[in-house]
Amino acid sequence: MRDPARHESETVERFLDSTLDSVDHAEELAVAVAQRAGFDEEELLKIGMAVRESMVNAVVHGNRYNANKRVRFSVVKNSERFTIRIADEGDGFDYEQLPDPLAQENLLRGSGRGIFLIRSFMDELEVRRLEPGGMEFIMVKYMGPK
Amino acid sequence: MSVKLNTRQVGDVSVVDVAGRITLGEGSSALRDALRDMVTKNQKKILLNLGDVSYIDSSGIGELVSGFTTVTNSGGQLKLLNLTKRVKDLLQITKLYTVFDVHEDEAGAIRSFA
Numbered sequence: 001m002r003d004p005a006r007h008e009s010e011t012v013e014r015f016l017d018s019t020l021d022s023v024d025h026a027e028e029l030a031v032a033v034a035q036r037a038g039f040d041e042e043e044l045l046k047i048g049m050a051v052r053e054s055m056v057n058a059v060v061h062g063n064r065y066n067a068n069k070r071v072r073f074s075v076v077k078n079s080e081r082f083t084i085r086i087a088d089e090g091d092g093f094d095y096e097q098l099p100d101p102l103a104q105e106n107l108l109r110g111s112g113r114g115i116f117l118i119r120s121f122m123d124e125l126e127v128r129r130l131e132p133g134g135m136e137f138i139m140v141k142y143m144g145p146k
Numbered sequence: 147m148s149v150k151l152n153t154r155q156v157g158d159v160s161v162v163d164v165a166g167r168i169t170l171g172e173g174s175s176a177l178r179d180a181l182r183d184m185v186t187k188n189q190k191k192i193l194l195n196l197g198d199v200s201y202i203d204s205s206g207i208g209e210l211v212s213g214f215t216t217v218t219n220s221g222g223q224l225k226l227l228n229l230t231k232r233v234k235d236l237l238q239i240t241k242l243y244t245v246f247d248v249h250e251d252e253a254g255a256i257r258s259f260a
Contacts, residue, residue, distance in 0.1 A: 020171045045232070052203055056170050102241050110212035113204040113240055120239050 010036065013074040016055075018063035018088075023055040026073045030084055033075045037082055037143065046121035047082070047141060053114035054086045054137045062088025062135055080143050087136040095127040095135075149173040151180050159191040159256050160184055161227075165198035168206030177206070181213040181224070190222035191259045195252070197228030207236060214246065223247075227255050 012029055016022035030051040031044050039047065055071065063069040069089040076083045099106050101113045119125050124140035149166040162180060167173050184192055194210075210226075217224040225247040229237070237243040249255035 023170070049203065052169070056203070056205065060170070107241060107245060108211055108215055110208040110215075111204070113207060116240070117204055117236075 009076075009078045011074065011076045013072075016071045016073055018059045018065050018067065018069050018071060020056075020059065022071060022073075023052055023059060026055045026071075026086070027051045029073070030075050033077055034082060034141075037077050039082070039141070043141065047084070050118045050121045050139050051084055051086070053118050054084070054139065057114055057137070058086050058088035058090070058135070061093070062090030064090065077143070082141040082143055084139045085136060086139075087130060087134055089134045092129050092133060092135045149176050151176055153180070153184075156193075156252075156256050159193055159259050160189045161193045161195055161252070161256075163195045163198070165200075167201040168199060168209065169201060169203045170205035174205045174209040177209045177213065181209075181216060185216055185220045185222065190217075190220075192217055192222065192224045193227050193249075193252075193255050193259075194224065195227040196230065196233055199230060199233055202233055202236060207240060207242065211242065211245075223259060225249060225255055225258065227252055 010033055012033055014026070014029065016026060027048045031048045034044050034047045055073070058071045059065065063071065072085070072087040074085045098115060099112055101107075101109065101116045106112065115127070118137070118139060122139045123142050124138075126138040128136050128138070130136050149164065149168055149172065152163045154161050154163070164177065168177055181192070214224045227249050229248060234243065237246065247258065249258065
């Protein structure tokens with residue numbers, strides 16, 4: 001029998017400061033909702049890491065720790081999808097132009113693996129520019145059995 | 147807990163026992179500072195024992211790579227010991243597992259520096 005929790009919906013939304021504490025907070029919130037949704041330990045770890053990497057991107061590269069800028073964070077769970085949205089207020093970047101961290105010439109770079117890890121850990125990743133500014137990461141895990 | 151680094155000398159090899167989280171902020175900068183300090187002190191053989199690392203993010207992986215490059219460029223060697231499944235998986239999906247010399251046995255790792 002399927003876990004009944006998997007059929008309930010849940011939404012969590014926060015506007016977070018541009019700090020590393022917010023990274024930890026968002027990870028904890030997302031993992032707590034994912035736990036209630038019935039994901040196993042392995043999936044919880046992947047969801048937590050994807051949120052961490054996305055939040056770091058928003059706080060560090062997007063908002064650049066600017067105390068006047070916020071990160072909009074939400075988790076929406078329904079019977080089919082577990083969706084996390086993380087949006088910053090930064091200048092944005094060209095997602096299509098990001099270097100491939102697995103290319104031989106990039107392997108020894110000290111950075112540039114975060115978004116690759118998010119793609120590896122989640123079932124879907126959409127990255128889009130916001131108006132008037134900022135980037136939004138939309139990350140999805142499917143709720144049904146694999 | 148963030149990260150704890152304890153360094154011990156085994157012959158001419160500096161073994162760094164790393165425990166906790168290597169993530170952006172305190173964790174990754176502590177590792178960076180420790181490795182730079184050893185390079186400055188001309189320690190050429192460095193073994194990072196990651197057996198008690200509970201969590202690592204892309205920033206932590208970046209620090210491992212940067213540390214490897216820094217030590218190698220100074221004529222030294224940096225090797226890894228006791229990877230947890232989590233760290234090993236991350237190094238494999240980022241194609242870094244074969245970049246590092248990885249060991250599961252400390253005595254063997256120490257001998258490999260000779």
